[in-house]
Amino acid sequence: MSNPLPAEAVRKELPAKVTRLAWILFVLGVVFSGAGYLLDAKRSALNNIVGFMFLASLASGSVFLVALEYLAGAVWSVPMRRVSEFLAGLMPFVPLLAIPLLFHLRDVFQWTHAGTVASDNVLASKSSYLNVGFFIARFIGVFLVLNLFCFLFTRNSKKQDVTRDPRLTTINVRLAAVFMPVFAFALTIVAVDWAMSLEAHWYSTIFGVYYFAGTVLAGLAAATYIIVRFHESGFLPGLRRDHFYSLGALLFAFINFWAYIAFSQFLLIWYANLPEETFWFLNRWRDGWEYVSILLIIVHFVVPYFALLTQDSKMDPKRLKLMSLWILFAHLLDIYWLVMPSYGGGVPLSWMEIGFPILLVGLVMIVLSFKLKRNNLVPIGDPKLDRGLSFRL
Amino acid sequence: MNEGPLHSITALFDTPDEIIRAAEEVSRAGYTRYDVNTPYPVRGMDKAMRLRQSRLGIFTLIFGLLGTITAVGFMTWVTLVDYRLVIGGKPFWTWPAFVPIAFEVTVLLASVLTAVTMIVLYFKFPNISHPLHDTPYMKQVSSDKFGISIQANDPKFDEAAVRQLLRSLGGKEIAPIYFDAEGLSHGQRLFDPKFLGALVLTAIVVSGATYFSFNKLLFMQPFSWMSEQNKLKAQMPSDFFKDGIGMRPPVEGTVDRGFLPYPFKGKPEEAGRNLVNPLLPTPAVLARGKAKFLTFCSPCHGNFARGDSRLQGQFPNPPTLHSDKVRNWPDGNIYSVITDGQNVMPSYASQISREDRWAIILYIRALQRAQNAKESDFK
Numbered sequence: 001m002s003n004p005l006p007a008e009a010v011r012k013e014l015p016a017k018v019t020r021l022a023w024i025l026f027v028l029g030v031v032f033s034g035a036g037y038l039l040d041a042k043r044s045a046l047n048n049i050v051g052f053m054f055l056a057s058l059a060s061g062s063v064f065l066v067a068l069e070y071l072a073g074a075v076w077s078v079p080m081r082r083v084s085e086f087l088a089g090l091m092p093f094v095p096l097l098a099i100p101l102l103f104h105l106r107d108v109f110q111w112t113h114a115g116t117v118a119s120d121n122v123l124a125s126k127s128s129y130l131n132v133g134f135f136i137a138r139f140i141g142v143f144l145v146l147n148l149f150c151f152l153f154t155r156n157s158k159k160q161d162v163t164r165d166p167r168l169t170t171i172n173v174r175l176a177a178v179f180m181p182v183f184a185f186a187l188t189i190v191a192v193d194w195a196m197s198l199e200a201h202w203y204s205t206i207f208g209v210y211y212f213a214g215t216v217l218a219g220l221a222a223a224t225y226i227i228v229r230f231h232e233s234g235f236l237p238g239l240r241r242d243h244f245y246s247l248g249a250l251l252f253a254f255i256n257f258w259a260y261i262a263f264s265q266f267l268l269i270w271y272a273n274l275p276e277e278t279f280w281f282l283n284r285w286r287d288g289w290e291y292v293s294i295l296l297i298i299v300h301f302v303v304p305y306f307a308l309l310t311q312d313s314k315m316d317p318k319r320l321k322l323m324s325l326w327i328l329f330a331h332l333l334d335i336y337w338l339v340m341p342s343y344g345g346g347v348p349l350s351w352m353e354i355g356f357p358i359l360l361v362g363l364v365m366i367v368l369s370f371k372l373k374r375n376n377l378v379p380i381g382d383p384k385l386d387r388g389l390s391f392r393l
Numbered sequence: 394m395n396e397g398p399l400h401s402i403t404a405l406f407d408t409p410d411e412i413i414r415a416a417e418e419v420s421r422a423g424y425t426r427y428d429v430n431t432p433y434p435v436r437g438m439d440k441a442m443r444l445r446q447s448r449l450g451i452f453t454l455i456f457g458l459l460g461t462i463t464a465v466g467f468m469t470w471v472t473l474v475d476y477r478l479v480i481g482g483k484p485f486w487t488w489p490a491f492v493p494i495a496f497e498v499t500v501l502l503a504s505v506l507t508a509v510t511m512i513v514l515y516f517k518f519p520n521i522s523h524p525l526h527d528t529p530y531m532k533q534v535s536s537d538k539f540g541i542s543i544q545a546n547d548p549k550f551d552e553a554a555v556r557q558l559l560r561s562l563g564g565k566e567i568a569p570i571y572f573d574a575e576g577l578s579h580g581q582r583l584f585d586p587k588f589l590g591a592l593v594l595t596a597i598v599v600s601g602a603t604y605f606s607f608n609k610l611l612f613m614q615p616f617s618w619m620s621e622q623n624k625l626k627a628q629m630p631s632d633f634f635k636d637g638i639g640m641r642p643p644v645e646g647t648v649d650r651g652f653l654p655y656p657f658k659g660k661p662e663e664a665g666r667n668l669v670n671p672l673l674p675t676p677a678v679l680a681r682g683k684a685k686f687l688t689f690c691s692p693c694h695g696n697f698a699r700g701d702s703r704l705q706g707q708f709p710n711p712p713t714l715h716s717d718k719v720r721n722w723p724d725g726n727i728y729s730v731i732t733d734g735q736n737v738m739p740s741y742a743s744q745i746s747r748e749d750r751w752a753i754i755l756y757i758r759a760l761q762r763a764q765n766a767k768e769s770d771f772k
Contacts, residue, residue, distance in 0.1 A: 241436075242436060245436065263492065266489070267489055267490075267492070267493070270489050271481065271489075271490065273481055273482070273483075392409050392410070392435070392436065393434075393435070393436035
């Protein structure tokens with residue numbers, strides 16, 4: 001097989017400066033969030049959930065994109081697939097991030113209090129699902145499965161760099177077909193367990209899809225940002241406007257998908273007007289949360305919609321870089337809006353909310369630099385690589 | 394085949410890169426009236442052909458906004474002006490309910506009208522075809538080849554030079570395309586049997602599909618599950634009850650909400666002696682009485698209670714209510730007639746509420762006084 005890429009484009013390392021910054025951010029994040037836990041355990045546990053849900057969506061969104069490429073037989077994304085594979089390498093850290101939470105379940109989840117559940121018919125009827133034992137079992141099961149798939153996809157892809165065996169692609173395609181339904185269940189469980197059960201009386205059958213929309217956006221936006229940065233510093237030569245256009249179009253599509261799902265959830269609850277459903281939105285429409293709600297619509301939909309509407313803006317790497325960071329922030333805001341209202345009494349916003357985000361930024365950069373050191377940046381053994389590099393819309 | 398004058402010279406290419414290069418070269422050579430046909434949109438073609446940005450997008454935007462305004466405007470008019478209806482206790486004008494409809498109408502008008510505009514602009518409606526249609530060239534560029542056609546009306550057109558240029562670019566199957574004799578006269582294409590046949594076929598398919606879905610499909614399982622529910626409807630038999638009748642009479646001794654006993658059934662004189670009109674002839678009560686009188690009484694007794702409705706001569710004549718007998722009746726007597734009926738007149742007890750009966754009586758009194766006004770009434 002001809003290899004159109006020069007060897008130095010395949011193996012790269014992040015500059016030491018970046019790695020140092022990553023460690024500084026990570027340590028700062030640990031210090032901030034640790035201090036937060038000492039001061040206000042409930043608030044910090046909720047912040048921890050925000051960070052956990054964000055990292056979970058980033059990692060599982062990346063695995064999803066890798067699986068989707070195999071399943072759909074996509075060609076254009078092959079030269080950039082490694083970036084998503086690296087981000088999928090965050091998956092083992094997701095359950096680690098939840099470990100402090102497991103000691104604070106009682107601070108955030110009403111349904112862990114035996115007395116409350118006994119005196120509350122709704123919670124009692126849900127207790128066969130919402131109980132600590134089953135919750136932890138689901139948590140372990142979901143992340144075992146996700147990590148297993150994550151490991152298998154990356155291992156096969158890495159092996160192909162050496163063996164150049166096209167059968168490994170076939171194996172990954174079959175794996176992806178199995179993965180998709182498993183992924184749907186796993187992601188729904190994560191969303192229901194960690195976000196929806198914070199206000200355990202509430203239920204929305206579309207909630208898993210809502211989280212999925214944000215998940216794909218997070219995986220896609222993070223990959224886009226890193227791809228554009230790598231392209232700018234010469235890490236990923238050979239990408240064309242056609243590749244960027246495809247990334248931009250996918251981002252645009254999922255921004256619309258998110259808005260569609262978010263509005264569907266709102267419209268049905270608003271129309272039916274049942275007290276056991278509407279209170280969730282009413283909690284997000286008082287004590288200052290109404291401003292956050294409006295901000296979420298603007299940040300998560302209106303701005304990126306118009307910023308990525310035209311054909312040229314989807315091809316412009318600078319615009320894509322800005323918008324992918326913007327969308328990552330929007331997704332963080334989205335999860336903050338899902339989780340934090342259960343703290344009660346206004347919008348909590350201070351240095352305590354910063355700890356987990358900067359911890360995550362540091363973590364992502366550290367993982368990325370490790371992965372870059374040990375792996376090829378381009379899947380040189382993939383049989384579709386040539387076609388991917390000469391991809392034309 | 395009736396061959397008319399030359400329309401264009403065409404050439405085929407195998408890859409998108411080749412066609413982009415060909416378009417660049419053709420436009421560099423100074424040709425302006427040429428077109429490129431590809432099986433799918435090739436990105437970068439507009440730059441290669443040095444095209445200005447298409448104005449079609451502006452049309453789409455206008456049509457889309459038109460759709461939004463139409464939908465929101467229509468729903469606003471319906472919910473605020475034409476048919477105010479309380480739905481789910483919500484305000485009349487509720488934007489969340491409008492969003493899906495406004496969205497659909499926006500997409501519908503934008504897409505359909507854009508397609509219509511394309512037909513009008515590019516085919517020069519009422520002509521609905523193009524010389525390139527139905528040619529071997531078009532068959533190939535709509536499957537896996539990339540084609541270019543340089544038109545004969547280009548100012549620089551010279552057949553030999555064009556063929557030479559296309560050959561030098563690596564074009565294959567360089568061929569001329571001619572106008573059909575009928576393609577020249579625009580109007581006739583509209584009555585092309587093929588086109589009309591397609592229209593008729595579409596109509597048959599659409600109406601057939603609609604008939605099938607609404608009259609057959611919805612009565613098949615599982616689509617019938619919404620209507621065929623395991624419950625008793627009016628007039629249905631049931632094995633559950635001993636007598637096999639699904640409809641159950643109310644429990645003995647049940648009375649309606651707001652029930653009042655009426656002991657004067659069939660005794661109008663007694664009613665006249667004992668009942669007193671509980672209402673006062675205020676303008677509101679008279680207006681109510683007038684409305685009910687015009688609905689229920691006037692069809693027989695006439696708009697002014699003269700017994701002169703259009704039923705005269707077709708039935709036993711409805712009596713006037715200005716007779717001395719009725720004028721001298723106490724209110725209770727009239728009430729009894731409305732409630733129980735009299736001669737041919739049926740009972741109106743189930744149609745007119747008690748209050749409305751009394752209001753009607755007050756209105757009849759007003760009519761009677763108007764027909765038999767005294768001198769003092771004019772002062």
